[in-house]
Amino acid sequence: xxxxxxxxxxxxxxxxxxxxxxxxxxxxxxxxxxxxxxxxxxxxxxxxxxxxxxxxxxxxxxxxxxxxxxxxxxxxxxxxxxxxxxxxxxxxxxxxxxxxxxxxxxxxxxxxxxxxxxxxxxxxxxxxxxxxxxxxxxxxxxxxxxxxxxxxx
Amino acid sequence: xxxxxxxxxxxxxxxxxxxxxxxxxxxxxxxxxxxxxxxxxxxxxxxxxxxxxxxxxxxxxxxxxxxxxxxxxxxxxxxxxxxxxxxxxxxxxxxxxxxxxxxxxxxxxxxxxxxxxxxxxxxxxxxxxxxxxxxxxxxxxxxxxxxxxxxxx
DNA sequence: GATTAATCGCAAGATTTTCGCGCAGGGTGA
DNA sequence: TCACCCTGCGCGAAAATCTTGCGATTAATC
Numbered sequence: 162x163x164x165x166x167x168x169x170x171x172x173x174x175x176x177x178x179x180x181x182x183x184x185x186x187x188x189x190x191x192x193x194x195x196x197x198x199x200x201x202x203x204x205x206x207x208x209x210x211x212x213x214x215x216x217x218x219x220x221x222x223x224x225x226x227x228x229x230x231x232x233x234x235x236x237x238x239x240x241x242x243x244x245x246x247x248x249x250x251x252x253x254x255x256x257x258x259x260x261x262x263x264x265x266x267x268x269x270x271x272x273x274x275x276x277x278x279x280x281x282x283x284x285x286x287x288x289x290x291x292x293x294x295x296x297x298x299x300x301x302x303x304x305x306x307x308x309x310x311x312x313x314x
Numbered sequence: 315x316x317x318x319x320x321x322x323x324x325x326x327x328x329x330x331x332x333x334x335x336x337x338x339x340x341x342x343x344x345x346x347x348x349x350x351x352x353x354x355x356x357x358x359x360x361x362x363x364x365x366x367x368x369x370x371x372x373x374x375x376x377x378x379x380x381x382x383x384x385x386x387x388x389x390x391x392x393x394x395x396x397x398x399x400x401x402x403x404x405x406x407x408x409x410x411x412x413x414x415x416x417x418x419x420x421x422x423x424x425x426x427x428x429x430x431x432x433x434x435x436x437x438x439x440x441x442x443x444x445x446x447x448x449x450x451x452x453x454x455x456x457x458x459x460x461x462x463x464x465x466x467x
Numbered sequence: 468g469a470t471t472a473a474t475c476g477c478a479a480g481a482t483t484t485t486c487g488c489g490c491a492g493g494g495t496g497a
Numbered sequence: 498t499c500a501c502c503c504t505g506c507g508c509g510a511a512a513a514t515c516t517t518g519c520g521a522t523t524a525a526t527c
Binding site: 185 | 516
């Protein structure tokens with residue numbers, strides 16, 4: 162039913178790098194016909210193996226020049242407060258990812274802002290919350306991303 | 315030249331959510347013709363505003379069931395050693411992101427492995443390195459992702 | 468060894484993207 | 498103010514790509 166075979170795994174690996182490859186390109190790399198590759202891709206999308214296909218946008222061009230890892234420590238309280246906080250954080254455009262983690266901190270967020278000043282304002286607005294007992298900020302000096310192997314002509 | 319106007323920003327916002335929309339769909343949302351949208355998209359790719367377009371794959375289906383944040387502290391040493399380490403980390407399939415950060419740690423990685431056991435093996439193989447003086451692991455219990463607003467079918 | 472189910476490749480048809488063209492709006496300088 | 502250029506628009510044709518029906522092949526089951 163939802164079985165993933167080696168062809169599927171190959172396709173997923175390729176699509177994780179570049180999801181805009183044509184059926185022909187995929188076919189050549191995995192050794193199937195273009196039609197079969199695309200049929201498999203349809204299925205992978207349908208069963209949720211491919212959750213989404215998204216563009217990665219240069220953050221500076223959206224005016225988000227700095228990245229910070231925010232470690233939030235929550236006040237022990239009801240699940241409701243926690244859910245509410247989570248929902249709120251999910252909706253903030255500055256919040257890129259939310260990890261619920263083990264250890265002294267409860268959440269680790271990756272946050273992107275226009276400037277340090279904007280991050281300061283962000284923390285003042287959102288981290289001084291009844292559900293949050295404290296936070297720590299780790300500033301990202303630079304992010305290293307795996308390059309795309311073959312920036313098409 | 316490389317100017318980003320409001321149409322571009324709208325397109326980028328839409329493509330960040332779903333980069334597989336057709337020219338027609340984009341056109342309807344931003345109020346331009348399909349051809350113009352696609353021409354802008356070509357340009358956004360060319361100037362690097364759209365860095366990549368990737369599929370987000372359900373990690374379990376790739377056999378990567380757990381996520382860990384690894385905080386690496388480096389031994390003070392030459393730039394060469396640091397560069398070499400960075401290059402090495404970039405190539406590991408388990409390493410999803412690499413942040414070079416301020417604070418006591420030098421690097422924060424997001425690492426995906428099949429199991430805790432696999433993570434342990436991973437650390438033994440890669441974190442006991444002359445360039446690394448120590449590391450801390452924060453296990454991700456759960457990740458909350460912003461949902462895609464309208465899974466078209 | 469027959470039957471069933473899955474999936475392949477092929478190729479026609481539908482959809483989407485690319486691109487040349489002519490035109491409108493906005494600066495610029497005489 | 499008036500040419501003039503430059504940019505970006507929409508239109509529509511051509512090219513590229515994706516989808517799907519079909520018969521054939523293969524693997525598994527009984």
